[in-house]
Amino acid sequence: MTTIPISWYLAVAAVLFTIGTVTVFVKRNAIVMLLGIELMLNAANLTLVTFSSYFRELAGQIMVFFVMVVAAAEAAVGLAIVVLLFRHRETLNVDEAQLLKL
Amino acid sequence: MERALFLIFALTAIVAAFNVVLRRHPLQSALALLVVLGALTGLYILLGAYFLAVIQVVIYAGAILVLFLFVIMLLNLRAEEARLERRPLLRWLAIPFAALLGVEIISLVRLFEENPIPSGTSVGVTESIGRELFTTYLLPFELTSILILIALLGAVVLARREGR
Numbered sequence: 001m002t003t004i005p006i007s008w009y010l011a012v013a014a015v016l017f018t019i020g021t022v023t024v025f026v027k028r029n030a031i032v033m034l035l036g037i038e039l040m041l042n043a044a045n046l047t048l049v050t051f052s053s054y055f056r057e058l059a060g061q062i063m064v065f066f067v068m069v070v071a072a073a074e075a076a077v078g079l080a081i082v083v084l085l086f087r088h089r090e091t092l093n094v095d096e097a098q099l100l101k102l
Numbered sequence: 103m104e105r106a107l108f109l110i111f112a113l114t115a116i117v118a119a120f121n122v123v124l125r126r127h128p129l130q131s132a133l134a135l136l137v138v139l140g141a142l143t144g145l146y147i148l149l150g151a152y153f154l155a156v157i158q159v160v161i162y163a164g165a166i167l168v169l170f171l172f173v174i175m176l177l178n179l180r181a182e183e184a185r186l187e188r189r190p191l192l193r194w195l196a197i198p199f200a201a202l203l204g205v206e207i208i209s210l211v212r213l214f215e216e217n218p219i220p221s222g223t224s225v226g227v228t229e230s231i232g233r234e235l236f237t238t239y240l241l242p243f244e245l246t247s248i249l250i251l252i253a254l255l256g257a258v259v260l261a262r263r264e265g266r
Contacts, residue, residue, distance in 0.1 A: 003104070004104060004105060004108050004148070005214075006214045007211050007212065007214045008108065008112070009145065009149070010211040010214060011208055011211050012112045012115060012116065012145070014207035014208050014210075014211055015116050015119070015204060016115060016116070016119050016138070017207065018200055018203050018204040018207065019116075019119040019120060019122065019123055019200075020119070021200065021203060022123055022196055022200045023122055023123045023131075025192075025196055026123065026192065026193055026196045027123070029128055031128050031132075031170065031173065031174055031177075032122075032128050032131050034170070035122060035131050035132060035135050035170065036123070038135060038162075038166065038167075039119060039122060039135060039138065042138065042139065042142055045142075045154075046142060046145060046146075049145075049146055049149050049151045049154060049226075050149060052149075052151070052225065052226070053149040053150050053151065053225065053226070058225055058226070058230060058231065058234045059234075061151055061153070061154055061225070061226050061231060062231065062234055062235060062239050064151075064154055065154070065157065065231070065235070066242065066246065068157060068158075068161050068162065069246045069249065069250065070249070071162075071166060072161060072165060072166055072250070072253070073249055073250055073252075073253030074253075075169055075170065076169065076253045076254065076256075076257045077253050077256045077257055077260070079169060079170065079173045079257075080256065080257040080260035080261045081260060082177075083173060083176070083177070083260075083261055084261065086177050092177070
């Protein structure tokens with residue numbers, strides 16, 4: 001029975017997190033930036049589950065549960081803001097929504 | 103067998119994640135993220151976190167991503183595509199910095215090399231998670247419901263049409 005080294009899972013999580021970060025920084029579309037944030041949250045979740053399974057400790061998986069709840073709340077509010085932005089500005093480009101910028 | 107499954111799920115997740123960032127249309131990005139979530143479900147099952155695997159499908163794929171797809175289709179962004187100007191400088195700067203970040207994280211990951219996951223672990227079954235959630239973590243769990251309620255109210259207040 002072959003077992004999988006813990007570093008393999010962590011490497012996958014690292015790659016996913018990096019891609020999520022790139023998505024947030026490169027894309028100018030507000031919805032796709034939110035998708036990148038979801039990707040980063042999922043990478044963090046994978047790390048938590050990996051360590052939870054490695055140490056045989058449930059706390060990590062409980063944490064993932066709470067992360068999912070917060071992600072749901074964040075998506076609901078974030079998408080409401082996106083809809084509002086589109087209604088007022090007719091655009092989703094975050095570079096055009098800079099009224100608060102000094 | 104286990105390794106083959108791991109490689110399949112991991113490669114699927116990474117390829118789909120690249121699709122999230124490379125695709126032009128937000129709808130395609132969202133569907134690629136759906137594939138990432140599915141692959142992560144497979145990884146959770148390999149790690150023995152069965153409850154989280156189900157929750158991942160139900161909450162992430164079933165609720166959050168459908169919400170994204172709903173908003174994308176609602177806003178009908180086809181005309182929007184051309185107006186999103188490209189900023190090539192930022193894009194070319196992004197690649198080396200992303201590589202740097204990836205190398206940094208992976209060099210941290212190497213600290214845990216050669217530590218196999220103990221196989222046959224099943225700490226993540228529904229019974230143990232439920233017991234833990236309703237005893238040790240009861241207060242955070244109840245606070246979660248308030249958080250969800252606030253998010254619900256916030257979304258309704260934001261999306262309401264002002265001044266009838």
